[in-house]
Amino acid sequence: MINKLVLENLKHRPVRTLLSILAIGIQVTMVLTLVGLSKGMLNDQARRAEGVGADILVRPPSGAIIISGGQMLARIIPVVIEKQPHVTVASGVLIYGTDLFKSITGIDLASFNKMSGGFRFVHGGPFQHPDDVMVDELYAAQHKLHVGDTIQEMNRPWRVSGIYIPGMLARMVVPLDTLQDLTANTGKVTLVYVKIDQPANINPAIAALSERLKEYKIFSMQDYVTLFSPGNIPMLTEFIYVVIGLGVLVGFLVVFLSMYTAVLERTREIGVLKALGASPGFILNILLRETTLLAVAGSILGIALAYGTRALIANLIPGTLVQDIVYLWWLISAAIALVGALLGAVYPGLKAARQDAIEALAYE
Amino acid sequence: MSDAPIISIRDLRKVYRVGEVEVQALRGVDLDVARGEFLSIIGPSGSGKSTLFHIIGGLTPPTSGSVHIAGLDLLGLTDAQRTELRKTSVGFVFQKYNLLPTLTARDNIEIARHIAHKNGPLDPQFEEVLKLLGIAGRLDHKPRALSGGEQQRVAIARAIVNHPAILLADEPTGNLDTENSNAVLGILRGLNDRLGQTILMITHNPEAAAYGHRVVRMRDGRIE
Numbered sequence: 031m032i033n034k035l036v037l038e039n040l041k042h043r044p045v046r047t048l049l050s051i052l053a054i055g056i057q058v059t060m061v062l063t064l065v066g067l068s069k070g071m072l073n074d075q076a077r078r079a080e081g082v083g084a085d086i087l088v089r090p091p092s093g094a095i096i097i098s099g100g101q102m103l104a105r106i107i108p109v110v111i112e113k114q115p116h117v118t119v120a121s122g123v124l125i126y127g128t129d130l131f132k133s134i135t136g137i138d139l140a141s142f143n144k145m146s147g148g149f150r151f152v153h154g155g156p157f158q159h160p161d162d163v164m165v166d167e168l169y170a171a172q173h174k175l176h177v178g179d180t181i182q183e184m185n186r187p188w189r190v191s192g193i194y195i196p197g198m199l200a201r202m203v204v205p206l207d208t209l210q211d212l213t214a215n216t217g218k219v220t221l222v223y224v225k226i227d228q229p230a231n232i233n234p235a236i237a238a239l240s241e242r243l244k245e246y247k248i249f250s251m252q253d254y255v256t257l258f259s260p261g262n263i264p265m266l267t268e269f270i271y272v273v274i275g276l277g278v279l280v281g282f283l284v285v286f287l288s289m290y291t292a293v294l295e296r297t298r299e300i301g302v303l304k305a306l307g308a309s310p311g312f313i314l315n316i317l318l319r320e321t322t323l324l325a326v327a328g329s330i331l332g333i334a335l336a337y338g339t340r341a342l343i344a345n346l347i348p349g350t351l352v353q354d355i356v357y358l359w360w361l362i363s364a365a366i367a368l369v370g371a372l373l374g375a376v377y378p379g380l381k382a383a384r385q386d387a388i389e390a391l392a393y394e
Numbered sequence: 395m396s397d398a399p400i401i402s403i404r405d406l407r408k409v410y411r412v413g414e415v416e417v418q419a420l421r422g423v424d425l426d427v428a429r430g431e432f433l434s435i436i437g438p439s440g441s442g443k444s445t446l447f448h449i450i451g452g453l454t455p456p457t458s459g460s461v462h463i464a465g466l467d468l469l470g471l472t473d474a475q476r477t478e479l480r481k482t483s484v485g486f487v488f489q490k491y492n493l494l495p496t497l498t499a500r501d502n503i504e505i506a507r508h509i510a511h512k513n514g515p516l517d518p519q520f521e522e523v524l525k526l527l528g529i530a531g532r533l534d535h536k537p538r539a540l541s542g543g544e545q546q547r548v549a550i551a552r553a554i555v556n557h558p559a560i561l562l563a564d565e566p567t568g569n570l571d572t573e574n575s576n577a578v579l580g581i582l583r584g585l586n587d588r589l590g591q592t593i594l595m596i597t598h599n600p601e602a603a604a605y606g607h608r609v610v611r612m613r614d615g616r617i618e
C-alpha cells in the first residue's frame with residue numbers, strides 16, 4: 031500500500047521525477063565512464079604489452095612505471111642484455127608521446143619480429159623505407175587510413191606501409207632509427223623487451239640481469255601487466271574520488287530540491303496522513319522510499335547510458351580511447367547515487383515528519 | 395453499554411503562542427458527550443470549534459483542564475500516544491474533503507487501514523456501509539474525477555473504516571450544495587442510527603445542526 035502511494039506520488043509529477051532520474055543517471059554514467067575508461071585504457075595497454083611476447087621488461091632507472099618517459103636507455107643496453115644467460119633476444123623500443131592519448135613507437139623490426147613472431151597484417155606489410163609507418167586496424171579505422179596513404183606526424187609526412195591486427199605493442203609504429211634521429215635520441219631506447227629460452231629460466235634471468243644492471247627496473251612480464259591498474263597512475267585515483275564526490279553532491283542537490291518542493295506542495299496531504307494516525311516515521315519512510323526509487327531508476331539509466339558512451343567511443347575514436355564495462359562499479363556507482371540521494375532527502379524528510387498537522391489542515 | 399460519557403471535558407483551555415502574542419482559543423470548555431450521541435456544534439468563526447476538535451482528536455495537546463476520551467486522559471500524552479489516539483479512536487472529516495489526490499478512492503480508504511495496521515479484505519459490515527454511502531461504484535476513481543459530494547462520502551468512509559469511537563466532522567457540508575449536503579447529513583445520521591457511531595459535527599447551518607440529537611453553541615472559546 032505504501033509502495034503504491036510512493037509510486038503514485040512519483041507519477042503525479044512526471045517531469046520532476048524524470049529530471050531527477052536523469053540527473054542521477056548522468057552522475058552514475060560519469061563515474062562509470064571514467065572508471066571504464068581508466069580500466070579500459072590500462073587493460074588495453076596491458077594486452078598490447080603482452081602481445082609483444084616478451085618474458086622480461088627492462089625500464090630506465092627513473093620515470094613512472096607505466097607512462098612512458100624518463101631517462102632513455104643507451105642503445106648499448108639491448109646488446110648487453112642479449113649476452114646474458116638464457117636470453118634469446120632483446121629488443122629496445124623508443125616511445126615518443128605526441129599528446130596525452132597518442133604516442134609513436136619506434137622498433138627495431140628484426141629483433142622485434144624475432145621476439146613476437148611478427149605483426150599480422152590485414153593490408154600491406156612491414157616498413158620498406160625509413161619514413162614508413164605501420165598502424166593498427168583501430169587507428170586506421172578512426173583516421174580512415176589505407177596502405178599507401180600519407181599521414182602527417184611530428185611535422186613530417188609518413189607513408190602507411192601496413193595495417194596490422196590490434197593487440198601488438200602500440201597503435202602506430204615507425205622504424206627505431208628514424209624516431210631516434212627525429213627526437214635527438216640517437217642510440218637510445220625507452221625500454222627493452224627480453225625473451226628467455228624457457229619459462230623456468232625467467233626468474234634466474236631476472237636475478238642475473240638485476241645483478242648486471244643495478245639501477246634499472248626489471249620486471250617479469252607477468253608482474254608488469256598487473257601494474258596496469260588505476261592505483262599506479264599518478265593522480266588517477268584522486269581524480270576518480272573527485273568525480274565520485276561530485277556525483278554524491280549532484281545526487282544530494284537534485285534530490286534535496288526535488289523532495290523539498292515535494293514536501294512543500296504536499297503540506298496538506300502530510301497533515302491528512304497525520305490526522306489518520308501516521309507517525310513521523312511513516313512520513314519519513316514514504317519520502318525515503320521515493321528517494322530510493324529515484325536513485326535505483328537513476329542508476330539503471332546511468333548503467334544504460336554508460337553502454338551508450340562506450341558505443342559512441344568505440345564507433346568514433348576506437349584508436350584513442352577504450353572503455354570497459356566494469357560490473358563491480360555498477361554496484362559502487364549505484365551505492366554512491368543512493369548515498370547522495372538519501373543525504374538529500376534527510377532535511378526535507380525531517381521537515382515533513384515534524385510538520386504541524388493543524389497548520390497544514392488550517393489553510394482553507 | 396456503559397453510561398459513562400465517551401467524552402468528558404472540564405475547564406479546557408488552549409493557548410496558541412504566535413510569536414510574542416498569545417491567542418486564547420479555548421477559555422474553559424465543559425462538555426460531556428454520551429456514547430452513541432450525535433452532537434452538533436455551532437458558533438461564529440474563530441470561536442474555537444476547530445480547536446476543540448483538534449484537541450479531542452489528538453492533533454494538538456490541551457494547555458490545561460481535563461479531557462477524557464473513552465477513559466483516556468489527554469493532558470500530558472506524548473506525541474506518540476496522541477498519534478496512537480488518532481490511529482485507533484477518532485476519525486476526521488473536513489470541510490475540504492482532504493483526500494490524497496494521487497490515490498484512488500479505494501486506496502484512500504486502504505491507506506487509513508494500512509496506517510492502523512489493518513490489512514486483508516474489508517469486513518462485510520463495511521461493505522454495507524459503502525453501499526449506504528452510495529460510492530461502491532466510484533471506488534476506482536481518483537479524487538479529481540469525483541464530485542464534491544462523492545469525495546466527501548469517500549472521506550467519511552475513510553474516517554470510519556477503522557471503527558473509531560468518535561467521528562469528528564468539521565463543517566462537512568461547508569463546500570456542498572443543498573442536495574449533496576442533505577445526502578451527507580443523511581449518511582451521518584444513518585451511521586449514527588444503524589451503527590451507533592458517536593458523531594460530533596461542526597456546522598454554520600442551523601438546518602444541518604438539526605440532524606443531531608443535541609446542539610451546543612460556542613462563543614469566544616466557551617460553550618454557551
Ligand SMILES: Nc1ncnc2c1ncn2[C@@H]1O[C@H](COP(=O)(O)OP(=O)(O)O)[C@@H](O)[C@H]1O
Nearest residue numbers: 388410412417419438439440441442443444445
Ligand atoms: N494553529 C493555530 N495557531 C494560532 N492560532 C490559532 C491556531 N488555530 C486557531 N487559532 C486561533 O484560535 C482561535 C479559534 O480558532 P478556531 O478553533 O479555528 O475557530 P473556529 O473553528 O470556530 O472558526 C482563532 O482566533 C484562531 O485564529
Ligand SMILES: [Mg+2]
Nearest residue numbers: 443444445564
Ligand atoms: Mg473552524
